[in-house]
Amino acid sequence: MAVTQKSNQNIILTAMILAVSMTTIDQTIVALSADTIQSGLGISHAAMTWSVNAYLLATAAFFMLGGRLADVFGHKRMAIIGIIGFALCSLLCGLTPSGNIADTWLITARAVQGFFTALMFPAALGIVLASFSEQGRGKAMATFFGITGAVTAIGPILGGDLTEWTWRSIFFINLPIALLALVLIARQYVPETRVNAPIDWKGAATVALGMGLAVCGLQQAGTWGWNSALTWAFIVCGLAFLGIFVLLEEKVRYPLLRIGLFKSRAFSLSTIAVIFASMAFIPIFFFMSVYAQISLGLSVNQTGLLLLEFFIGFVIASRYGGQIFDKHGARIPLLAGGALGAAAFAWWATKLGELQDGGAFFSSPQFWPTVLAGAGLGLMFSAAATDIANRGGAQAYGASTGISQTAKNLGGAVGLAIFSALLATQLNANLTQSFTALGASATDASAVAQNINSGQQSSQSSGDFDKLPPPVQKEFKDAVRTSYANANKPVFYGMSATMAIVFVMGLLYPHTTAQEKAARKVGGVSLAT
Structure with missing residues (x-):
């Protein structure tokens, strides 16, 4: 072409x-x-x-x-x-x-x-x-x-x-x-x-219902609760519609999704890699933003600079990942990105409790772990997405990118739901321990944790604590800062685990064949297998 x-x-x-x-x-x-x-x-x-x-x-x-x-x-x-x-x-x-x-x-x-x-x-x-x-x-x-x-x-x-x-x-x-x-x-x-x-409108409606219900259930789990029947009704019904969608696509002549694509080991592994990488990539913006404002005391504008640290690594590594992909395929970017991301997120978790007022940005303890975590995702993400699109063929670029973006959104929704629940549980435990040590009740701790988890980030200085003497107020505010920072540690270890799975996908990914190597030298050949 x-x-x-x-x-x-x-x-x-x-x-x-x-x-x-x-x-x-x-x-x-x-x-x-x-x-x-x-x-x-x-x-x-x-x-x-x-x-x-x-x-x-x-x-x-x-x-x-x-x-x-x-x-x-x-x-x-x-x-x-x-x-x-x-x-x-x-x-x-x-x-x-x-x-x-x-x-x-x-x-x-x-x-x-x-x-x-x-x-x-x-x-x-x-x-x-x-x-x-x-x-x-x-x-x-x-x-x-x-x-x-x-x-x-x-x-x-x-x-x-x-x-x-x-x-x-x-x-x-x-x-x-x-x-x-x-x-x-x-x-x-x-x-x-x-x-x-023709457009497979029946399949389009089914997958829209499936994704909509499943993602809605995952999004609302923090509000409705994981013990809520409504939460699980949405998730289960969503998964059921997605299952029906797969069955429908196997039977129609012009499917919205070519199920046969997943017979390609490389296509399936790249898709799985996108899902697990997105479990870290999408939620990290939320967790970094709230951590920056609560634990580091940054303004909204300053939070943007913290996000920029992450993307310094992401942008630079994306370029290298793209060049490696053009020459050698997706296996090396998946291996390198998965390994680097797993190590960097784990290192980042150990640095979350080292707090400095004002963030210190490029000289902060979190700077290098942040940059390297972004680099790990950058190395593999565009390579995996491009691999999915290439293997779909020139006549299905849109459908293939639709698959990769759906995988990205699904992974992000699952990651945000799981890690938010993990954070909420750990934050409540941390605040209860810190507040009771300062003479407050577990009820006070739960109220502050609930406000933070619902998005009311200023709640750390609200309510009856404002009436306390300034030195005592500072003790409680510091308790909130450190409790929230430490509550993020298991979340970042979880993100490290998702990137380790990306590394495993790289290990399982097939080696580039001689035919594919020749195609990459010449250019313009679609890898539909």
Whole structure:
């Protein structure tokens, strides 16, 4: 298949990075500006939480459909539709009126915005894949994932500055970015091979229900409780629909998901690696952000700098991982990234309790573990995602990227649910021990832990503790800081374990064949086996 000239390749890559960066910035900027949005609109904490969750649910539910639509109707067309739709929904979010309809308006707009993200993301990745030969695709995808991931750190910094003007500007900022992406991509030739086949709407509905219910159950487990019948009803029903989806796809002529792809050992192992890596990669933003504000005492803007440390390693290692993938395939990046990530997260866990006021950033005890953890994920993530797309073939770039992004979202949801439950249990135990030693009750400790776990990070200085003498207040605040820092240790050891599983996937991954080595030297050959 023909690829574009180098100058056009760079323009296309820039356009798709801009488009997808809107979505990655949006995830952190909205979550960290939630308190400001909530007070500005006068909505409840539950409504604000659902405005965040609705976006994530819609994205997870429709990734698979978005990928198939791109293959059938064209990656460029679906990318443009996704960019325009995302921008219009951003406008609607920014125009949310105050009053009785504010919560319904915002939640609905965010859900539809998530749907357009699911249309845009697989199409954008498909465009990048189609525009670069096999020989340089890993490097291009590494640049794509590295930059779109790194701009996540811009969210807290940008959000802090924009919300000082008006919280609505965090949504309006997407409009000029979308316009620039559209201008860049509109006149570029994108080589693509469309699939002349109907859409499996029954499969699309089934997988959307399955992913939506399962992810919703995992998201709400912290609120409803793991002992809640509702939590397990959602998760079990979601898994049941996903099982039905697999059975349906084996029988239809034009499936949304080619089940036969999983007969490829390499395809299956790369997909599993993405799931387990995402169990660390997606939740780390949440845990780092809350740790920075509670234990390190950082502002929202300063939290962005802490996230930047992580992405220094991620971006640099992504480039090397992409180059290794182009020459040798996915096995070495999986091995190296899994091993480095497992060691770095374990080292990071040992440094979480070494607290310095103001963070100290690049000279902090956590700096090198943070950078190396990012490097471990960077080495393997884009390589695994590119491997999944390559093995799907040129006519299924959208569907293949839909699979990798669905795996990413599922892994992230599972990781966040498990590690949040682990953190909550450990935090309650730590606070109870610290507070009772200071003369407070276990009930006081549980109340503070519950407030922190529900997202009320300022709760460490709230309630009756404000009435205590300043020296005593400081003792309790220090107890909260250290208790939360130490409660994160088992979480980070858990992330180390998920990266160790990535390493095992690398051990099991087949060695590159002579045919594949030749294909990588020549370029342009799809690895569909």
